[in-house]
Amino acid sequence: MKYKQRIQSLLTNQIPSNLLEYLPSSYSVTGDIAIFHKLPKQLENYKQLIGQTTIGLDPRVNVVIEQITTETIFRKPVINLISGEKRTTTIHHEFHTIFNIDVAEITFSPGNKSERERLLHLVQDNEVIIDMFACIGNLSLPIAVNKPEVTVYGIEINRKAYGYLIKNIQANKVEKRYIPIFGDNRLRTPENKASRVLMGCFNVDQKQFYKAVNAIHKEGWIHYHSTAPRNENEQLEKFVEKMQKILSFKIQLLSTRRVKKFSPRLYHLCTDIYIEKL
Numbered sequence: 001m002k003y004k005q006r007i008q009s010l011l012t013n014q015i016p017s018n019l020l021e022y023l024p025s026s027y028s029v030t031g032d033i034a035i036f037h038k039l040p041k042q043l044e045n046y047k048q049l050i051g052q053t054t055i056g057l058d059p060r061v062n063v064v065i066e067q068i069t070t071e072t073i074f075r076k077p078v079i080n081l082i083s084g085e086k087r088t089t090t091i092h093h094e095f096h097t098i099f100n101i102d103v104a105e106i107t108f109s110p111g112n113k114s115e116r117e118r119l120l121h122l123v124q125d126n127e128v129i130i131d132m133f134a135c136i137g138n139l140s141l142p143i144a145v146n147k148p149e150v151t152v153y154g155i156e157i158n159r160k161a162y163g164y165l166i167k168n169i170q171a172n173k174v175e176k177r178y179i180p181i182f183g184d185n186r187l188r189t190p191e192n193k194a195s196r197v198l199m200g201c202f203n204v205d206q207k208q209f210y211k212a213v214n215a216i217h218k219e220g221w222i223h224y225h226s227t228a229p230r231n232e233n234e235q236l237e238k239f240v241e242k243m244q245k246i247l248s249f250k251i252q253l254l255s256t257r258r259v260k261k262f263s264p265r266l267y268h269l270c271t272d273i274y275i276e277k278l
């Protein structure tokens, strides 16, 4: 039975029958924390009950939170703790990788799991990866863990996320091959080093795109994330046009895929760009 049907039947006599339709149809799980995305205001007085019932239904879950939104370039979540143990830290396991995380400080999108998996299939032995928006290692730590010949540089500007990145590098014992860099990727991105650059953040600027192109050694890939209503990328095309005028590099936009639905109007896209330095 689907979650919504199960919770509706369990709460039938506990909340007014006209509110049953507002009950959520899903939630994500990070470590042992269930995350609901902004519950409707009609359920304001029943959140704790929903959380407690979910803990009873799902053996993975010990804490339930509601994520209202995310703020600033750090993408800091705004959350309410709804039920269960009074904590927001947990340990999430995915692709043999350990992620220590505080869900009140950092976003770790379950919808990006397919992209994390795709990267594991794309990356070859001996590659050098630069993750320009490393966060706690979301996209790049599984690569370091699963590809023992690969070197990763991860840049992160948020001190809290950077602290977790260091902790996770140690927890996964990849200190020799994962080099964390604290600061702004506009200033700290290594040059002429990478076979692959990860740009896992929306609304990047021209300077960051330039840094990504410059990070490539001879030839390689940039995986560029964006949001748009369809598989189109006007801003990226403008960046490439400008870049082609100042650099003698060949820049090809080879394919764009949908990672997930981002909002009712927008998709989260990832464009694979191939760079050749002539």
Ligand SMILES: C[S@@+](CC[C@H](N)C(=O)[O-])C[C@H]1O[C@@H](n2cnc3c(N)ncnc32)[C@H](O)[C@@H]1O
Residues within 6 Å of the ligand: 073, 074, 075, 107, 108, 109, 112, 132, 133, 134, 135, 136, 138, 139, 155, 156, 157, 158, 161, 183, 184, 185, 186, 199, 200, 201, 202
């Ligand atoms: C939306 S999170 C994405 C995490 C991960 N790349 C993913 O796709 O799941 C973006 C991360 O980039 C970091 N960030 C934003 N601007 C940055 C900059 N100029 N330099 C380095 N890190 C930056 C934020 O602090 C945040 O941790």
